[in-house]
Amino acid sequence: MNGMTSIEKPDALIERMGRAARAAATAMARMTSEQKSHALNAAAEGIRDNAPAILAANARDMERSAAAGLSAAMLDRLRLDAARLASTADGVDTVAALRDPVGMIVDESLRPNGIKLQRVRVPLGVVAIIYESRPNVTADAGALCLKSGNAVILRGGSEAVESNRAIHQAMVTALAKAGVPADAMQLVPSTDRAAVGAMLRAQGLIDIVVPRGGKSLVARVQDEARVPVLAHLDGINHIYVDAAADPAKARAIILNAKMRRTGVCGAMETLLIDRAYGDPTALIETLIDGGCEVRGDATVQALDPRVTPAAAEDWDTEYLEAIASVAMVDGLDGALAHIAAHGSHHTDAILTEHRRTADRFLLEVDSAIVMHNASTQFADGGEFGLGAEIGISTGRLHARGPVALEGLTTYKWLVRGTGQTRP
Amino acid sequence: MNGMTSIEKPDALIERMGRAARAAATAMARMTSEQKSHALNAAAEGIRDNAPAILAANARDMERSAAAGLSAAMLDRLRLDAARLASTADGVDTVAALRDPVGMIVDESLRPNGIKLQRVRVPLGVVAIIYESRPNVTADAGALCLKSGNAVILRGGSEAVESNRAIHQAMVTALAKAGVPADAMQLVPSTDRAAVGAMLRAQGLIDIVVPRGGKSLVARVQDEARVPVLAHLDGINHIYVDAAADPAKARAIILNAKMRRTGVCGAMETLLIDRAYGDPTALIETLIDGGCEVRGDATVQALDPRVTPAAAEDWDTEYLEAIASVAMVDGLDGALAHIAAHGSHHTDAILTEHRRTADRFLLEVDSAIVMHNASTQFADGGEFGLGAEIGISTGRLHARGPVALEGLTTYKWLVRGTGQTRP
Numbered sequence: 106m107n108g109m110t111s112i113e114k115p116d117a118l119i120e121r122m123g124r125a126a127r128a129a130a131t132a133m134a135r136m137t138s139e140q141k142s143h144a145l146n147a148a149a150e151g152i153r154d155n156a157p158a159i160l161a162a163n164a165r166d167m168e169r170s171a172a173a174g175l176s177a178a179m180l181d182r183l184r185l186d187a188a189r190l191a192s193t194a195d196g197v198d199t200v201a202a203l204r205d206p207v208g209m210i211v212d213e214s215l216r217p218n219g220i221k222l223q224r225v226r227v228p229l230g231v232v233a234i235i236y237e238s239r240p241n242v243t244a245d246a247g248a249l250c251l252k253s254g255n256a257v258i259l260r261g262g263s264e265a266v267e268s269n270r271a272i273h274q275a276m277v278t279a280l281a282k283a284g285v286p287a288d289a290m291q292l293v294p295s296t297d298r299a300a301v302g303a304m305l306r307a308q309g310l311i312d313i314v315v316p317r318g319g320k321s322l323v324a325r326v327q328d329e330a331r332v333p334v335l336a337h338l339d340g341i342n343h344i345y346v347d348a349a350a351d352p353a354k355a356r357a358i359i360l361n362a363k364m365r366r367t368g369v370c371g372a373m374e375t376l377l378i379d380r381a382y383g384d385p386t387a388l389i390e391t392l393i394d395g396g397c398e399v400r401g402d403a404t405v406q407a408l409d410p411r412v413t414p415a416a417a418e419d420w421d422t423e424y425l426e427a428i429a430s431v432a433m434v435d436g437l438d439g440a441l442a443h444i445a446a447h448g449s450h451h452t453d454a455i456l457t458e459h460r461r462t463a464d465r466f467l468l469e470v471d472s473a474i475v476m477h478n479a480s481t482q483f484a485d486g487g488e489f490g491l492g493a494e495i496g497i498s499t500g501r502l503h504a505r506g507p508v509a510l511e512g513l514t515t516y517k518w519l520v521r522g523t524g525q526t527r528p
Numbered sequence: 529m530n531g532m533t534s535i536e537k538p539d540a541l542i543e544r545m546g547r548a549a550r551a552a553a554t555a556m557a558r559m560t561s562e563q564k565s566h567a568l569n570a571a572a573e574g575i576r577d578n579a580p581a582i583l584a585a586n587a588r589d590m591e592r593s594a595a596a597g598l599s600a601a602m603l604d605r606l607r608l609d610a611a612r613l614a615s616t617a618d619g620v621d622t623v624a625a626l627r628d629p630v631g632m633i634v635d636e637s638l639r640p641n642g643i644k645l646q647r648v649r650v651p652l653g654v655v656a657i658i659y660e661s662r663p664n665v666t667a668d669a670g671a672l673c674l675k676s677g678n679a680v681i682l683r684g685g686s687e688a689v690e691s692n693r694a695i696h697q698a699m700v701t702a703l704a705k706a707g708v709p710a711d712a713m714q715l716v717p718s719t720d721r722a723a724v725g726a727m728l729r730a731q732g733l734i735d736i737v738v739p740r741g742g743k744s745l746v747a748r749v750q751d752e753a754r755v756p757v758l759a760h761l762d763g764i765n766h767i768y769v770d771a772a773a774d775p776a777k778a779r780a781i782i783l784n785a786k787m788r789r790t791g792v793c794g795a796m797e798t799l800l801i802d803r804a805y806g807d808p809t810a811l812i813e814t815l816i817d818g819g820c821e822v823r824g825d826a827t828v829q830a831l832d833p834r835v836t837p838a839a840a841e842d843w844d845t846e847y848l849e850a851i852a853s854v855a856m857v858d859g860l861d862g863a864l865a866h867i868a869a870h871g872s873h874h875t876d877a878i879l880t881e882h883r884r885t886a887d888r889f890l891l892e893v894d895s896a897i898v899m900h901n902a903s904t905q906f907a908d909g910g911e912f913g914l915g916a917e918i919g920i921s922t923g924r925l926h927a928r929g930p931v932a933l934e935g936l937t938t939y940k941w942l943v944r945g946t947g948q949t950r951p
Binding site (some may be wrong): 131134135214216220222227229230312313333351353354357358360361362365445454463467468469471472473474475476477478479480482483488489490501502503505506507515516517518519520521522523524525526527 | 554557558637639643645650652653735736756774777780781783784785788868877886890891892894895896897898899900901902903905906911912913924925926928929930938939940941942943944945946947948949950
C-alpha cells in the first residue's frame with residue numbers, strides 16, 4: 106500500500122479514501138447494533154491476539170522518537186506496554202457495549218391529516234480524527250465512530266506511525282471478518298502534513314473533523330478547516346468562591362480542581378474570590394501548600410508573601426501545570442464579568458450555599474459546562490455517564506461539552522402517510 | 529446612522545454590529561418566555577401601527593425596481609399590500625405564541641456520586657439572515673431569532689432596502705419599549721455586497737448564517753462562509769413508484785408533488801418508476817395532462833409521444849417549474865442507486881403498499897426527509913407542526929430538514945454537586 110500511495114498527491118489520496126469511506130458509511134448505516142458490537146468485540150480480540158506485533162512496532166516508534174529527541178512527556182504518551190494495550194482492547198469492548206444511538210426516536214407526532222412523523226437518529230457519515238502521539242486513539246476513536254455507524258479516517262502523528270499501523274491492521278482484519286467493510290476504518294498512510302490540509306478541505310467527503318492533541322494541532326485545524334470541526338482550543342476554567350461558600354468544601358474543591366491532574370482540559374486555571382468571602386487567605390494557602398504556584402492581583406499578593414504578581418496575559422492563560430491565577434472580584438457580577446472577558450466557554454464553577462446565586466451563575470455563564478459545588482475536573486464524558494468521549498466541544502453548534510456516540514449522529518425525518526396530498 | 533456608517537468599511541461595520549449583537553444576545557438569553565412573547569406582540573403591533581409608512585416605503589422600492597427592470601416574479605416577491613403586511617404582522621404574533629425551547633431540559637441524570645446533571649437548551653447566540661426581495665423575511669426571521677433568545681443581524685436585498693428599513697424600524701422601536709435591547713435586532717445599513725462577505729467571515733461574532741433566497745445567493749454563502757451555514761442548495765426531490773404502489777394514490781401524489789406549487793423546494797423534480805409497475809403510461813399522462821413537461825429516458829419516451837428526451841444534466845436539475853424528469857428503474861435497488869447518484873439529500877419519497885419495501889427506502893435513502901405514501905410538498909416546517917420555519921437544511925450537522933426554534937438553540941450542561949471532588 107505504501108508503494109502504491111507514495112506517488113499519490115495528498116488531495117488525490119484523501120479524495121480516494123473519502124470516496125471509499127462514503128461508500129463504507131452507507132453499509133455501516135445499515136448494520137444493526139448487534140453486528141457492530143460483535144465486530145468491535147472481534148476488533149478488541151484482534152488487538153489482544155496481535156499484542157506482540159503491536160508492542161514491537163511501538164518499541165520501534167519509541168526508539169526512533171527518543172533518538173529524534175522527543176520530550177519525556179511525549180515519549181510517555183507514545184509508549185505502550187502490555188497493561189496499556191490490554192486496557193486499550195478493553196476500551197474497545199466497553200464502546201461495543203454502549204447503547205447505540207442509531208435508530209433512536211428523537212421525537213414523533215401524528216399530524217391532523219393522519220401523517221405520522223418521526224425524527225430518528227442516523228450516523229453522521231464520515232468522521233476524520235487527526236491526532237498526535239497516543240496510539241490508543243486509533244482504537245478508542247475508531248471504535249466510537251464505528252459503534253455510531255460511521256466510517257472513520259484516522260490520521261495519527263508521525264512519531265506513532267508504526268504503532269498506529271499495527272493497531273489499525275489488527276482491528277481492521279478482525280472487523281472485516283466480522284462483516285465490517287475494510288474502508289469503514291482507514292488509516293491515512295502518509296504522515297505528510299499536506300495530507301492533513303487535504304482532509305481539512307475535503308468538504309462533501311468528510312462530514313466532521315475531530316482533532317485530538319495539543320493546542321497547536323487544534324489551532325491549525327480550526328484555522329484551516331472548511332469541514333466542520335468538533336473541538337475545544339482552551340480550557341481556561343474558573344472557579345468562583347462566593348461569599349456564601351462553605352469554606353471546607355471550597356478548600357477541597359479548588360485543590361482538587363487544580364491539582365488532581367494539572368494537564369487535563371477540565372483543570373481549574375483561574376480562581377475568583379468574592380471580596381466578601383471570609384477567609385481568602387486559607388484558599389491561597391491551600392493551593393500553595395498543595396504545591397501550586399499562585400499568581401495574583403495586588404490584593405491577593407497582600408494575602409500571602411509567596412504569591413507572585415499576575416501579568417495581564419495570566420488571565421487568558423491555560424497553564425495545564427501547577428500554576429493558578431487568582432483574583433478578587435466584586436461578588437457574582439464581578440465574577441460573571443471576569444469570566445465573560447477571559448473565559449473559553451469550557452467549564453466554569455461556582456461555590457456557594459445560596460441556591461439562587463448558583464442558579465444565576467449557571468444561567469448566565471456562557472460555557473459548555475457550568476457547575477455548582479463540584480470540581481471542574483468532573484468535565485469528562487465518562488464522569489457524565491456517556492461511557493466514553495470522542496472530545497469536548499466548546500463550539501455552539503451540533504454538540505457541546507463532552508461528546509460521545511450521540512454527537513457522532515444526526516437525524517432524519519421519517520414521514521409515513523396513507524396517500525396524503527398537500528391542499 | 530447612515531451618515532455615520534457610510535464611511536465605515538464593511539469589516540469594521542460588521543465587527544461593530546457583531547459586538548453589539550453579542551452583548552444584546554447575553555441580555556436576550558436571560559429574558560423569560562413571557563417577556564419575549566410580550567415584546568414580539570408589541571413588534572407585531574408596531575408593524576400594524578406603521579403600515580402606511582411601510583407601504584409607502586415599499587411603493588418606492590417597487591417603483592425603483594420596476595424602473596431598473598426587475599422581473600415580474602421578483603417584483604411580486606417584493607410587493608407588499610395591506611393584506612400581505614397584515615399577514616406579516618400576524619406571523620410575528622404566531623411566532624410569539626410558539627413554545628419557547630430555551631430552558632427545556634434535553635435530558636438529566638443523577639450520577640452515583642450524587643452529582644445531578646442536566647442538559648438544558650440555551651440560545652445559539654447571534655444569528656445572521658441574508659435574504660433577497662421578500663421584505664416579510666425581516667419580520668418572520670427576526671421574530672424566530674428573538675423568540676429563541678438570540679440576537680439577529682439582518683441583511684436584506686438592495687431592491688427591498690426601504691421596505692426592510694421601515695419594517696425593522698417599526699419593530700425595533702416597539703421591541704425596545706418592551707425591554708428588548710435595540711441591538712438584538714439589527715439591520716445592516718449597507719447594501720454593499722462586501723458587507724455580506726464580512727458577515728461570512730465573522731467567526732466568533734456570528735454563530736450561524738441562514739441564507740434565504742435563490743440558488744446563487746445560497747451558493748455564494750456556502751462557498752465563502754467561514755461561519756457555519758444552515759441552508760439547502762438544491763431540492764432535487766425524487767418520488768419512486770414501486771411495483772406495489774396503489775395506482776390511484778400514485779397519480780394523485782405525483783401530480784400534487786410536482787404541480788401544487790412548482791417553485792417550492794419540496795416539489796418533486798424526478799419521478800422514478802419501477803419497471804415492474806403496472807401502468808406507467810397513466811403516470812406520464814397524469815403529469816402531462818396536468819400541464820407538466822415530461823423529459824424521459826428512451827423507455828419513458830416510448831410510453832407517450834409528448835415526452836421529450838432527457839439530457840444527462842436533467843437528472844441533476846432542480847427545475848422549480850412545470851417540468852419533470854422521469855426514468856424507469858429496476859425496483860427498489862435501482863431507485864436507491866439513482867437517488868444516491870443524483871439526489872440532493874432534501875426530500876425523497878416512495879409510493880408502495882409494501883411496508884417492508886417502504887421501510888428499506890426510509891432507512892437507506894440518505895436525505896433529511898424521507899417519505900412513504902405522501903406528497904413531497906409536505907416538506908415544510910409548518911406542515912411538520914413546528915409552527916414556522918427559518919429554513920430547511922440539507923447539512924448533516926446541528927439541524928437537518930425543516931428548522932424552527934429548536935434549531936436556533938444549543939444546550940449547556942448544568943452540573944449540581946454538594947461538594948464533590950474527583951477521586
